[in-house]
Amino acid sequence: MRTEFENNKVIIYDASCTDASLIFDCGQAFRFDKDCNGAWCGTAFGRHIKVYQYTDRTVIDGATKEDFEKIWFDYFDFGRDYDEILTSFENDDLLKKAAAENYGIRVLKQEKWETLCSFIISQNNNIPRIKGIIKRLCENFGERIGEDYAFPSAEVIARLDIEDLAPLRAGFRNKYILDAARKVVSGEVDLEKIESLSTDDGEKELMKIKGVGTKVAQCVLLFAYGREDAFPVDVWVKRVMTLYPEGLPESVIKNRGIAQQYLFHYIRNHPEIAENI
DNA sequence: GCCCAGGGAATCG
């Protein structure tokens, strides 16, 4: 990987396995949308960026050299060798196909509170509506950041009453959002401490929150803590796993979270491969 | 009207 910095832009050459459209449209992040110029625009860590994907380079518009080194390098998981991981998937036919078709997916390392809150909202919900609820959450309670809004802090949400969340139209999830915010603010659930916990203990800590079960907890561990062994099972992964009655191949197990994201995206694009269940 | 969506809580046996 080679980087250049100019005019508040970061230009990244030779980043293997990097495709902005796949990264932002594979169901892991809900706050990036493609604009009329084909750029993926969104806000994370209180900064608004536009990501342009070209064949030979990725450009982050709205980021300094310091931002890249302190925030975006980790956010895009550039420290992980995806080529090596995807190579370990090649002895499995389905994963080989999923990796070939979706080469370019990286698992983002997103903000902890945002990821927790977002995947609480995701339960028994569909992606377009999840994005809508989160958009309304940010517009109603987030800090203005240029042309966009930051994700509202747990502190701001914790001070609200349940009826304040009505404009989100999130239904029964409102009470879960509040419980999460209050437990995070009080320290009853310590999001920083989870960094030092095992994945299993991290799940237990997250599941102290009402509305957080195994699936949401595993999503948070995968998408906010970079736990490549976290394995969220939603309705789509449940379907694709019927094709693995003995479980995933041994060579894949340690990176099953990464495999999960490739399989999730693949089965959504090819639902017919596992529709008879 | 139906079914479904990146599920989980409450309740039952």
Next chain:
DNA sequence: CGATTCCATGGG
């Protein structure tokens, strides 16, 4: 433990 039911909302 597993199985069922309910939960709000919106799109197909």
